[in-house]
Amino acid sequence: xxxxxxxxxxxxxxxxxxxxxxxxxxxxxxxxxxxxxxxxxxxxxxxxxxxxxxxxxxxxxxxxxxxxxxxxxxxxxxxxxxxxxxxxxxxxxxxxxxxxxxxxxxxxxxxxxxxxxxxxxxxxxxxxxxxxxxxxxxxxxxxxxxxxxxxxxxxxxxxxxxxxxxxxxxxxxxxxxxxxxxxxxxxxxxxxxxxxxxxxxxxxxxxxxxxxxxxxxxxxxxxxxxxxxxxxxxxxxxxxxxxxxxxxxxxxxxxxxxxxxxxxxxxxxxxxxxxxxxxxxxxxxxxxxxxxxxxxxxxxxxxxxxxxxxxxxxxxxxxxxxxxxxxxxxxxxxxxxxxxxxxxxxxxxxxxxxxxxxxxxxxxxxxxxxxxxxxxxxxxxxxxxxxxxxxxxxxxxxxxxxxxxxxxxxxxxxxxxxxxxxxxxxxxxxxxxxxxxxxxxxxxxxxxxxxxxxxxxxxxxxxxxxxxxxxxxxxxxxxxxxxxxxxxxxxxxxxxxxxxxxxxxxxxxxxxxxxxxxxxxxxxxxxxxxxxxxxxxxxxxxxxxxxxxxxxxxxxxxxxxxxxxxxxxxxxxxxxxxxx
Numbered sequence: 001x002x003x004x005x006x007x008x009x010x011x012x013x014x015x016x017x018x019x020x021x022x023x024x025x026x027x028x029x030x031x032x033x034x035x036x037x038x039x040x041x042x043x044x045x046x047x048x049x050x051x052x053x054x055x056x057x058x059x060x061x062x063x064x065x066x067x068x069x070x071x072x073x074x075x076x077x078x079x080x081x082x083x084x085x086x087x088x089x090x091x092x093x094x095x096x097x098x099x100x101x102x103x104x105x106x107x108x109x110x111x112x113x114x115x116x117x118x119x120x121x122x123x124x125x126x127x128x129x130x131x132x133x134x135x136x137x138x139x140x141x142x143x144x145x146x147x148x149x150x151x152x153x154x155x156x157x158x159x160x161x162x163x164x165x166x167x168x169x170x171x172x173x174x175x176x177x178x179x180x181x182x183x184x185x186x187x188x189x190x191x192x193x194x195x196x197x198x199x200x201x202x203x204x205x206x207x208x209x210x211x212x213x214x215x216x217x218x219x220x221x222x223x224x225x226x227x228x229x230x231x232x233x234x235x236x237x238x239x240x241x242x243x244x245x246x247x248x249x250x251x252x253x254x255x256x257x258x259x260x261x262x263x264x265x266x267x268x269x270x271x272x273x274x275x276x277x278x279x280x281x282x283x284x285x286x287x288x289x290x291x292x293x294x295x296x297x298x299x300x301x302x303x304x305x306x307x308x309x310x311x312x313x314x315x316x317x318x319x320x321x322x323x324x325x326x327x328x329x330x331x332x333x334x335x336x337x338x339x340x341x342x343x344x345x346x347x348x349x350x351x352x353x354x355x356x357x358x359x360x361x362x363x364x365x366x367x368x369x370x371x372x373x374x375x376x377x378x379x380x381x382x383x384x385x386x387x388x389x390x391x392x393x394x395x396x397x398x399x400x401x402x403x404x405x406x407x408x409x410x411x412x413x414x415x416x417x418x419x420x421x422x423x424x425x426x427x428x429x430x431x432x433x434x435x436x437x438x439x440x441x442x443x444x445x446x447x448x449x450x451x452x453x454x455x456x457x458x459x460x461x462x463x464x465x466x467x468x469x470x471x472x473x474x475x476x477x478x479x480x481x482x483x484x485x486x487x488x489x490x491x492x493x494x495x496x497x498x499x500x501x502x503x504x505x506x507x508x509x510x511x512x513x514x515x516x517x518x519x520x521x522x523x524x525x526x527x528x529x530x531x532x533x534x535x536x537x538x539x540x541x542x543x544x545x546x547x548x549x550x551x552x553x554x555x556x557x558x559x560x561x562x563x564x565x566x567x568x569x570x571x572x573x574x575x576x577x578x579x580x
Contacts, residue, residue, distance in 0.1 A: 005476045010052040011060070014292040015285070022288075031386035033134070036288050037379055040295020047300070054296055063241060063291035065351060066259040068133050070240035072142070072265020073281050081152055081264075083461055084145075088152030091328045095153075095346065096160060098324040099125035102316045108369075110309070116367055119360035122164055123374045128350020129256050130290050131382050135345060135389055144501065146338045146461035148358060149329075150345040158257045158415045159201065161352045166197045166252065168359060194516050197252060204251035206277040208261045212243075216262070217269035224271050232271075233278045239266060240279070257350070271319050290351075291382070297354065298379045302372040309369075313377035318384065318488050322347045333462065335479060336396060344388045348381035349374070419476055420454070420469075425475040426454045432563060434516030435480040435510065436501030437464055440526055440555060445473070448557035453563050456489045457498055481506045483513045492517045495566050496557055498524045511540045522566070524559055 015155050021035035021042075043052040067385055103121030104114075112120070131156055136142040142151075164215060223235040240259050247258025266272055303310060322343040329339035357374050360366035419427070432448055432455040441457070448455045457475040468475040478485035479501075491497065497514045499507055511523050523542040536544045543562075545555045 006053040008057055010056045011289070013050060013052050014039065014060075014289055016058060017042060018288050018292055031383070033131075033291055033386060034110060034383045036291035037295040037298075037383055040292040041298055041300065042295075043292070044296035044298065052296065054293075055291065057293040057296055058205050060286060061290040061351075062255055063067065064283070064288075064290040065129055065256050066240050066244040067128055067237070067279060067283040067286055067487070068257040070244070070254045070266075071276055071279060072234075073260045073265075074267050074272050078196075081148075081155065083464060084149045084152040086463055087149055087329065087332045087334070088156050091149075091325065091332075091342075092156035092160065094328055095321060095324045096122075096125040096157060099316065099321045100143070101312075102320045106312055106316065112364070112367060112370070115365040118367045119168070120370050120374070121357060122161075122509065122560075123353040123356045123360075124313065124377065126349060126352045126356075127154060127160050127346045128348050128353075128378070129154060129158070129384065130287055130347050131350055131385055134287060135385060138386070139389060141341070146341050149334075149338070150342050153346065154344065155230045155257070155260065155326075158254055158352070159259075159358070160251055162201065162257070163197060165355065165359060168356075168365075169363060181373055183555060201253055204247055204253055205261065208265050210267035212261070213268045216243075216265050220266060220269045220271055220275065224274075229278075232274070233524045235281060236266075236275045236279050254352070265532070294350070294354075294375075294378060294382065297375050299372055299375070302369075302376050308372065309373055309443055310376045311381070312381050317349055317377050317381045318347045318388070322388075326521075335482075336390070336399070337479065338460070340392045340396060341389075344385070344392060347388055348385045350382070353378060376500040385572060419474060419490075424454075427456055428490045430495045430567070431455055431474075431490065432496045432498055432559065433458060433486065433491050433494045433514075434491045435459075435497070435499045437461070437468070438501065441500035442554045444498055444559055447560050448548070450562070451560050451564065453567075456494075458485050458489050470568045480510045481513075483517070486513055486517065491521070494518060494521055496522045496524065496559065496563060498553070498555075500526055501522045508540060511542065522563075524555065524564060526555060 017039040018036045021039045022032040023035070025035035025038075026032050040057075041047060043050055044050050045054065078189075100118070103124040104117040104330075107117035108114070109119045132150060133142065136150060141147045152382060154558075194215045220235060223231050226232075239262055243257035243262035244255045247253050247261070248255050251258075266275060269275070325343035325346050326339040329342050330336070353374055357366060357371045361368075361371055410429065417421035434445060434448075434455050435458045437445065437457050437459045441459075445455060445457065455474070457465075457468055457473060458480045459468070459475060462477055462481055465477040476485060476488045478488075480486055480501075491502045493513050497511070499510060507525055512524065514521055523540060525536055525540070525542045525544050527536060527544050536542055543558060545558070
């Protein structure tokens with residue numbers, strides 16, 4: 001052909017082979033992700049046959065990361081981020097320190113320099129954005145409190161890695177490398193670099209929160225008014241990619257972090273759910289290209305040249321990080337299921353690890369075999385991570401059956417897990433039990449309070465439960481899937497159950513438990529899918545509200561009207577008797 005077709009050939013080979021091997025993996029009861037990674041190995045430079053353009057594949061993968069993080073931001077408000085800061089910030093920092101220390105100890109034992117050991121340990125400490133999000137979306141818990149903890153944890157890790165990537169070049173000389181310009185940088189210059197980086201990141205966050213959350217929703221509204229679906233989709237994709245690129249070019253933050261904040265400010269628009277749906281096919285396609293690009297970096301020879309070292313790296317990623325994260329979550333008195341889910345979410349490494357490895361190698365810090373070991377650890381941990389999620393429920397059952405410590409962790413001795421003895425009796429009968437206190441839950445609670453209808457909140461966020469109780473709201477801490485939580489909310493004597501959480505994975509179980517304790521209770525549920533809404537209406541005999549721009553208002557109005565109707569029916573016989 002008279003013109004270059006590198007882009008076309010790379011996309012065609014990557015998607016075509018990913019489809020074939022992903023299908024084979026699915027038929028073998030393996031995650032399709034394994035097939036995508038193998039597709040990358042097949043078209044990579046370390047296997048015979050066709051070799052795709054690695055630079056082109058890497059850029060396509062970056063677009064996938066942007067679109068995925070943008071989609072997460074559309075479901076994640078700044079308030080959600082602040083709500084998990086007490087566990088996400090210390091958790092991410094301590095977990096990164098533990099994983100870095102383990103990696104450094106291993107590298108020093110192998111005889112590497114301290115600088116190479118530091119780069120190696122940091123590369124093993126940070127999780128992959130794409131793998132984490134795909135796993136949470138597959139489980140349907142991305143919008144749950146557990147999902148928010150994992151995403152908040154990831155955001156903190158990303159911010160920490162931004163600082164690492166900026167500070168590593170000036171520190172390279174003192175760490176045994178050759179520095180950014182072949183020499184070490186003095187302390188004053190180092191503090192100046194750190195201050196400038198913090199100023200850039202702070203300026204970007206402030207700009208997005210103060211200007212972006214007003215400007216970008218307005219732009220989306222103007223485009224939506226044209227009635228053109230093509231323009232709307234183009235606006236969404238252009239916002240995700242251009243804001244991510246601009247944030248990296250102007251403020252020095254990562255593409256992923258820039259796209260995440262772009263989605264967060266777009267969430268202020270009433271068309272945010274439509275934006276998420278319109279961008280979903282592109283997000284899925286480019287996510288596949290990300291996994292293929294990872295496979296292309298992998299040299300299979302490292303598996304038989306250094307098998308013991310590969311196993312040690314995988315052990316740090318999937319055991320060391322996992323145990324550290326689980327212990328930290330349990331230390332904050334969260335349930336065992338939350339600890340296992342968050343720790344499984346972080347039991348892999350990805351894109352930031354590759355960037356750090358490339359930088360460490362260019363600075364003369366990381367030995368050649370270090371890059372190969374990190375890539376091997378990334379590939380294996382990505383492939384095994386979905387299986388780790390599948391093992392959560394059996395592992396939890398096994399621990400409960402055989403470990404007294406696990407049973408003690410499951411015991412609800414937390415004071416926030418029970419309503420105080422001083423709770424007014426009006427909250428213990430004919431009340432509304434409200435599961436979830438997010439954006440929709442807050443609106444429903446405000447409507448109930450305005451109409452003097454008693455309600456009890458069941459919420460998984462400890463800090464939120466504490467603040468609710470301080471403001472005089474009856475609230476219990478815990479996952480409503482646990483019957484003990486609904487019992488503490490006095491579901492047996494409640495008039496209505498309102499499930500306002502976006503996590504629809506366990507809705508049926510919650511409703512089943514509620515109706516076992518209160519056969520006549522009325523249930524109201526939110527849903528993000530019309531198919532799911534139809535199934536819930538048929539299977540659970542519930543009033544289901546589809547997540548659109550008017551969800552919170554419509555759901556609040558319905559709950560108030562139904563509660564007042566039931567209250568009127570309950571008081572009618574007494575009024576009739578008094579007249580007689």
